Amino acid sequence: MSDEEEIYCICRSSDVSRFMIGCDHCEEWYHGDCINVTASDAKYIKKFFCKECRDKNSHLSIVYKSKYKDKIADLQKQKHHHKDERKEKKEKKKSKDKDRDRSRERHKHKEKKSKKDREDRSKERSRD
Secondary structure (H helix, E strand, C coil), X not given: CCCCCXXXXXXXXXXXXXXXXXXXXXCCEEEHHHHCCCHHHHCCEEECCCHHHHHHCCCCCCEECHHHHHHHHHHHHHHHHHHHHHHHHHHHHHHHXXXXXHHHHHHHHHHHHHHHHHHHHHHXXXXX
C-alpha cells in the first residue's frame, strides 16, 4: 500500500470528511459541494454519472429512483423558479436604475435650460 493519500473530486483533494458521491461509470468520488449535489439530493439518485462521463458519453444521465421522480422534478422546477425570480428582480432593478438615471439627466437638462433662460432674460432686462 502506498504512503501517498488518495486524491478525489474535481478539487483534487484528499478530504473525505464531507459528503461525497461516486460516479457509477468512472468510479471517481466527488465532494457534493464541489459538484452542487447535496446529501438530500443524493438520496433520490439511483445511478450517478459525473459531468465528465456524461460529456464523453451522451447516453449517460443521472438516474433517479422511480418513486422520487416527481419529487426531483418539483425540486428542479423550484430551483429554476428561484433562479428566474432572482433574474427578474435583477432586471427590474436595472430598469429602475436606468429610469432613475434618465430622470436625473432630464432634471439636469431642465436645470441647465432654466438657468440659461434666466440668464437670457436677465441680459434682456439689462439691455432695456
